[in-house]
Amino acid sequence: EDKVVQSPLSLVVHEGDTVTLNCSYEVTNFRSLLWYKQEKKAPTFLFMLTSSGIEKKSGRLSSILDKKELFSILNITATQTGDSAVYLCAVGDGNNDMRFGAGTRLTVKP
Amino acid sequence: EADIYQTPRYLVIGTGKKITLECSQTMGHDKMYWYQQDPGMELHLIHYSYGVNSTEKGDLSSESTVSRIRTEHFPLTLESARPSHTSQYLCAAGWAPETQYFGPGTRLLVL
Numbered sequence: 170e171d172k173v174v175q176s177p178l179s180l181v182v183h184e185g186d187t188v189t190l191n192c193s194y195e196v197t198n199f200r201s202l203l204w205y206k207q208e209k210k211a212p213t214f215l216f217m218l219t220s221s222g223i224e225k226k227s228g229r230l231s232s233i234l235d236k237k238e239l240f241s242i243l244n245i246t247a248t249q250t251g252d253s254a255v256y257l258c259a260v261g262d263g264n265n266d267m268r269f270g271a272g273t274r275l276t277v278k279p
Numbered sequence: 280e281a282d283i284y285q286t287p288r289y290l291v292i293g294t295g296k297k298i299t300l301e302c303s304q305t306m307g308h309d310k311m312y313w314y315q316q317d318p319g320m321e322l323h324l325i326h327y328s329y330g331v332n333s334t335e336k337g338d339l340s341s342e343s344t345v346s347r348i349r350t351e352h353f354p355l356t357l358e359s360a361r362p363s364h365t366s367q368y369l370c371a372a373g374w375a376p377e378t379q380y381f382g383p384g385t386r387l388l389v390l
Contacts, residue, residue: 211369211381212322257322266338267379269322
């Protein structure tokens with residue numbers, strides 16, 4: 170059965186800390202892995218990863234995919250209170266379906 | 280990027296009522312999606328459309344129905360709402376499944 174598992178489920182850190190969020194998957198006909206940030210309402214797109222070993226970077230956020238070990242990590246350096254959100258991992262398969270993980274709830278305290 | 284609009288944003292309704300959740304987008308994306316998300320839980324795909332007059336059911340079984348008569352409009356209908364339908368419903372659109380832009384969502388409470 171296809172599945173996407175994120176860990177940890179929740180995380181509390183202080184401003185300035187660095188965090189690593191994990192996403193592992195088992196999906197038939199893997200096509201891509203996406204990271205989203207969900208604050209109060211709808212998810213907003215962060216990264217799309219399709220190739221192993223190539224880091225995607227946007228400011229303090231970065232992500233990398235390992236297609237051999239079937240996981241991805243999302244790193245956030247020098248965290249700020251505005252980074253507090255639920256971070257969702259989603260995997261797209263060859264059927265053009267996307268399967269979402271349950272998310273990691275990150276809380277950044279001042 | 281797409282502008283995705285959903286109405287209503289919040290809806291409280293009694294059991295047995297028929298409701299339609301509206302979703303529209305202004306960028307002409309072929310692909311549109313409906314997701315259901317319970318608090319603290321993952322998003323589940325309930326319907327998707329790859330173009331006008333094309334609709335398919337998603338992973339999660341849903342009693343709702345959808346229609347796609349125009350590219351920009353993808354409404355979701357519940358013929359007879361029940362408390363088990365209480366959830367957040369998110370609409371998304373994009374050129375490909377990997378590039379989905381989400382609307383603000385509709386929070387539905389069925390009493």
